[in-house]
Amino acid sequence: xxxxxxxxxxxxxxxxxxxxxxxxxxxxxxxxxxxxxxxxxxxxxxxxxxxxxxxxxxxxxxxxxxxxxxxxxxxxxxxxxxxxxxxxxxxxxxxxxxxxxxxxxxxxxxxxxxxxxxxxxxxxxxxxxxxxxxxxxxxxxxxxxxxxxxxxxxxxxxxxxxxxxxxxxxxxxxxxxxxxxxxxxxxxxxxxxxxxxxxxxxxxxxxxxxxxxxxxxxxxxxxxxxxxxxxxxxxxxxxxxxxxxxxxxxxxxxxxxxxxxxxxxxxxxxxxxxxxxxxxxxxxxxxxxxxxxxxxxxxxxxxxxxxxxxxxxxxxxxxxxxxxxxx
Amino acid sequence: xxxxxxxxxxxxxxxxxxxxxxxxxxxxxxxxxxxxxxxxxxxxxxxxxxxxxxxxxxxxxxxxxxxxxxxxxxxxxxxxxxxxxxxxxxxxxxxxxxxxxxxxxxxxxxxxxxxxxxxxxxxxxxxxxxxxxxxxxxxxxxxxxxxxxxxxxxxxxxxxxxxxxxxxxxxxxxxxxxxxxxxxxxxxxxxxxxxxxxxxxxxxxxxx
Numbered sequence: 001x002x003x004x005x006x007x008x009x010x011x012x013x014x015x016x017x018x019x020x021x022x023x024x025x026x027x028x029x030x031x032x033x034x035x036x037x038x039x040x041x042x043x044x045x046x047x048x049x050x051x052x053x054x055x056x057x058x059x060x061x062x063x064x065x066x067x068x069x070x071x072x073x074x075x076x077x078x079x080x081x082x083x084x085x086x087x088x089x090x091x092x093x094x095x096x097x098x099x100x101x102x103x104x105x106x107x108x109x110x111x112x113x114x115x116x117x118x119x120x121x122x123x124x125x126x127x128x129x130x131x132x133x134x135x136x137x138x139x140x141x142x143x144x145x146x147x148x149x150x151x152x153x154x155x156x157x158x159x160x161x162x163x164x165x166x167x168x169x170x171x172x173x174x175x176x177x178x179x180x181x182x183x184x185x186x187x188x189x190x191x192x193x194x195x196x197x198x199x200x201x202x203x204x205x206x207x208x209x210x211x212x213x214x215x216x217x218x219x220x221x222x223x224x225x226x227x228x229x230x231x232x233x234x235x236x237x238x239x240x241x242x243x244x245x246x247x248x249x250x251x252x253x254x255x256x257x258x259x260x261x262x263x264x265x266x267x268x269x270x271x272x273x274x275x276x277x278x279x280x281x282x283x284x285x286x287x288x289x290x291x292x293x294x295x296x297x298x299x300x301x302x303x304x305x306x307x308x309x310x311x312x313x314x315x316x317x318x319x320x321x322x323x324x325x326x327x
Numbered sequence: 328x329x330x331x332x333x334x335x336x337x338x339x340x341x342x343x344x345x346x347x348x349x350x351x352x353x354x355x356x357x358x359x360x361x362x363x364x365x366x367x368x369x370x371x372x373x374x375x376x377x378x379x380x381x382x383x384x385x386x387x388x389x390x391x392x393x394x395x396x397x398x399x400x401x402x403x404x405x406x407x408x409x410x411x412x413x414x415x416x417x418x419x420x421x422x423x424x425x426x427x428x429x430x431x432x433x434x435x436x437x438x439x440x441x442x443x444x445x446x447x448x449x450x451x452x453x454x455x456x457x458x459x460x461x462x463x464x465x466x467x468x469x470x471x472x473x474x475x476x477x478x479x480x481x482x483x484x485x486x487x488x489x490x491x492x493x494x495x496x497x498x499x500x501x502x503x504x505x506x507x508x509x510x511x512x513x514x515x516x517x518x519x520x521x522x523x524x525x526x527x528x529x530x531x532x533x534x535x
Contacts, residue, residue: 081442104442
């Protein structure tokens with residue numbers, strides 16, 4: 001499949017700065033993946049993101065979106081095909097939720113009815129009942145609700161790519177966790193290519209298909225979370241991800257990757273764990289079952305497998321099903 | 328008091344002249360100041376010198392400004408309008424710039440990130456959000472101009488100032504009082520009316 005975004009030796013030096021904010025970064029974003037740019041402030045992750053939709057222009061290097069150089073089409077047209085979500089949300093305070101969401105469709109000249117339908121669909125998608133929220137103004141929403149609307153607005157014209165710049169950074173822990181879960185669900189359903197910037201390691205490990213670790217404008221390493229954890233390329237990556245902590249490894253492995261065929265002899269107390277849960281949850285369930293095998297269930301509560309103590313121990317050292325090839 | 332009952336037509340004419348003069352001044356002044364403010368909000372390097380120049384005009388006493396203009400535009404309404412327009416530029420331009428600059432950068436970034444063109448950004452986001460601040464400037468300018476327009480009578484431009492000056496020269500307290508009360512009434516009414524408009528705009532833009 002054609003990659004969604006390709007960066008070739010991209011550098012950016014801001015006027016008046018001595019050192020480049022981003023230097024010689026090359027990166028391929030696969031279509032449909034959730035790629036997380038992880039780094040501390042000043043690492044260049046946000047600058048890198050904002051060069052994709054040309055909020056910043058690279059000093060050198062090339063960026064291709066769906067195989068086309070981003071400089072080859074008018075900047076407004078490029079951006080209408082890329083959803084953009086920022087930490088401060090930036091909803092238009094003088095427009096209702098529905099008008100905010102309808103911005104890009106309106107620019108694209110959709111008819112009124114199609115915009116209304118799309119808006120209601122998107123509100124449902126981000127779990128805000130349309131009849132309740134459609135006509136509200138941004139200031140009548142909580143921070144979490146505002147960012148849901150921000151995400152709906154970014155998805156309005158159904159762009160294949162979504163750029164998210166620390167979208168949950170300003171939210172309280174509970175709201176953040178809920179929105180992370182919903183983003184994962186949304187990603188699974190919509191198959192968008194998402195580039196997500198964060199400085200939060202936990203968030204990166206939770207969301208990412210692949211993580212790009214950045215430091216001082218350079219890419220330290222990129223690959224699947226378990227690859228980074230099991231073979232960190234630099235001491236910085238090892239320290240940042242706490243790669244020596246095996247519990248970290250368990251969080252990025254799925255129960256479905258290590259489970260065995262269902263058996264009848266389960267823990268007598270009926271402890272279960274979801275197939276899409278991570279192995280840390282599985283470990284917790286195993287502890288509750290005092291080490292006896294735990295039944296793995298799917299979304300409907302049907303038993304689809306079994307996970308044992310030994311499976312978890314083995315996975316912590318080897319990665320998923322022995323396919324942990326270092327990137 | 329017989330003056331009022333006998334000459335109400337004169338008073339009414341002067342009142343109308345006064346309102347007309349200030350209305351004309353505001354129309355022209357806003358027409359000049361808003362585009363100028365938009366330009367200055369964009370070309371940041373020009374803002375300080377331009378506002379400095381306008382503030383100099385603003386500090387010139389109005390009588391002196393009239394006197395300076397008489398050799399150029401002569402006696403009459405033309406001079407009055409020119410002087411008052413120049414005088415109100417500082418307030419109007421400053422508020423236009425402040426309103427546009429005051430728009431949340433995150434809102435602008437989101438708008439640009441969604442693919443709005445510069446013009447769409449201005450029309451749909453920046454201008455509507457700056458409007459309450461611009462209108463506040465119009466309100467202050469209106470009240471100031473209504474007061475200063477009284478001096479227009481001094482250079483033959485008409486208005487309620489005529490009553491004031493006549494009352495002063497003839498020691499005619501009724502004329503003085505009528506002029507004063509009516510000017511104050513226009514100023515208060517204008518302030519009230521424009522404040523209502525401003526509040527609506529503020530509520531509409533979510534600034535409250």
